[in-house]
Amino acid sequence: MGINLSNFLTSQSKNRKMGEFQDLDHLDGISISTVSANLYNTNRDDLVMFYFREGANFASVYTQSKIISENIKWNLNQKTKKIFSLLVNTRNANSFTGDQGYQSLQILAEEISNELTKKQKEDEEYPEKIKTKNIIFGCTGTIGEKFPVEKIKSKIPELIKNIRYTQNKYIWMKAALGIMTTDTQPKMAMEHCTIGTTQIKIYGIAKGSGMIYPNMATTLGYIFTDADISNDVLNKLLKKNVESTFNAISCDGDTSTNDMITIFSTGKAKNKTIVNISDKKLKYFNEALKNVMLNLAKRVVSDGEGASKFITIKIFKSKTEQEAKQIAFSIANSSLVKTAIAGEDPNWGRIIMALGKSGAEINLKKMSIKFGDIYIIKNGKLSNQYNEKETAQYMKNINIEMNINVASGNKNFTAYTMDFTKKYVEINSDYRS
């Protein structure tokens, strides 16, 4: 499963070939190591440590669910300006695990901070005392199972021993693989840009939408840059770009207790620190960041369970951006629309249904619906040019685009989703054990 994205990922780095995978290489100030704590009983890597030897500025966005996992609570509680390590585990979401889950993270944070402080002393280069508040966690997997703290703790010395100060494409691949649950493909993206005259790298990895064993599609996204940007500006950049990227995707309309997107900046590119969101030097960085986030988000959708089609839903000329988003997701989350697309059926009546139930304002006399470039509805009526055969032919594409003009304002929104196949039901109705 998983759709080949190479034809429709975008990059602003003009001369770089976009393939299924992008090769991430060295990014100064970050070290990655992976290990198996045998959480799946298969010896696959299930722990990934990101280590920032001089610390990193950072910003996060978390799930909007009212029930949040223990690691999200931990992350929210740490008041610090620098992160020294992010530890991600799979197989156990540490959600609905109560005190045991939270105290486990305290134990792990103590172990990690002690071991990293020891390492820094040994290396004699970075004699910083690392504290538990400098450590954050990403967890994904099953909800409600006891958190396997001992198994994880016992592997921390090995994780730290494996740390190397130069990264290559293999270690990034291992990291992207190590955070997967039942994803079928690792998800990586990168961009180069400049801040002023300084060359900057932005790398990202993500996971999401495999749900056979874990209980839901946790999305984890981690973005790394060598730019020097303050926490406040990182936070504003992340919030701004998450709306049109990770918050613009939907596989099945369900929301995890563990969703987490974090950006880290190591500052090693040595640009003059950016402390103001209106700084004009951010222009290219902002665009490149959006591309990295959008590419990662698209990779999550394209690996959606059972997906056979990648669907882009563009809403134009809505009254407010909120209403444009409502319409886009009313379509993206409709089982009837998604099953029709799986069946390659240009069943536009279901689009009309989804438009109606969205509750948003629609100018019925002027609205239009296009599948790709083919007009279905024009000025509120079935287009004279509409030809079902031609449209049915269009539906055979893997990449389906719906362009919907609701003619009630001037705001737009684009959502990304996948189709709904028998395979999805098969995967999600299989008994866990």
Next chain:
Amino acid sequence: MGINLSNFLTSQSKNRKMGEFQDLDHLDGISISTVSANLYNTNRDDLVMFYFREGANFASVYTQSKIISENIKWNLNQKTKKIFSLLVNTRNANSFTGDQGYQSLQILAEEISNELTKKQKEDEEYPEKIKTKNIIFGCTGTIGEKFPVEKIKSKIPELIKNIRYTQNKYIWMKAALGIMTTDTQPKMAMEHCTIGTTQIKIYGIAKGSGMIYPNMATTLGYIFTDADISNDVLNKLLKKNVESTFNAISCDGDTSTNDMITIFSTGKAKNKTIVNISDKKLKYFNEALKNVMLNLAKRVVSDGEGASKFITIKIFKSKTEQEAKQIAFSIANSSLVKTAIAGEDPNWGRIIMALGKSGAEINLKKMSIKFGDIYIIKNGKLSNQYNEKETAQYMKNINIEMNINVASGNKNFTAYTMDFTKKYVEINSDYRS
């Protein structure tokens, strides 16, 4: 497909056996006739006329979609105190059909009112002049296709010729069958009650949730009583009871442009006209009406496409009824919950996820979750008594009940839904032609 409901339909008429079908018989003041206009090219009945020879008081609730079908627009435009006829057609939803669709109804209303006026003169009993405003329509089927006005119009004389003044169970069955699209079972329900000392009948038929050819699950529900109740009181009774019945069901979270529930009262039971909603004599009628509506609504869910389980989701002790409803539907509409139930998997982590994403207030330290009588979560923690094997055994039932106490207030709501099977995807991704 379709689940046998006989074990869990409720009736307040104690000594009446509840079977798969309830036998509706004569209800004074109403005549039914059916005919095939060959709209499906299979000669099945596709037109059903309900004729109230002395007129009927009535009240309706319609779809909340922003895009409504032409017949709903027609019905909303008729300012009248009495309805003489309801004509229901299948195969064509008369939605997104524009002026052609609306003018077709004008043509049909003229034909029906002329023919019925003629009939009344011939019968010499009810010399009322019937007008177009006394006629309403129910339509269900495909969206956006030209409305087949000529085919329907040509059958009106035959429909009227078929009218008999005594009804029996066969004609009710024909009516329930005649309004079906791809439903697999006709849906009927009945109750007897009293208003003061007068014996009253309440009969109802409904259709919903077959969607192979039509584009969505239009719900149509028609309720008939011989009680004498004013339009204003009928309206209040219908609005009040629709919340916990037809508005408490969900098959796949999609909303039709054609949904319509109407109640008609012929007054032939000759109770003293009820003109006040607070009239204490309404107590039994109100309960019986709710039972009829709930039974019809449950029959719609149980005939949901591909359904193999009937799921009742009871939310207790929520802050507001609105929040209780939000939680219930967050669970009822979750693809992950519905596929887990299809797989007979007691995957309670997905319930936690759906609770969290509902956005409603939940007391995490006191909440509880029961599947049937089996405690899963008690006081916010996995119950000591939880036994996965026993729970997995429970999931093999056709009728699954979830009892969820969110411990944040004192309001309750119950929703009804079905599971999500491969069959659903198969039905809805089949190309229409």
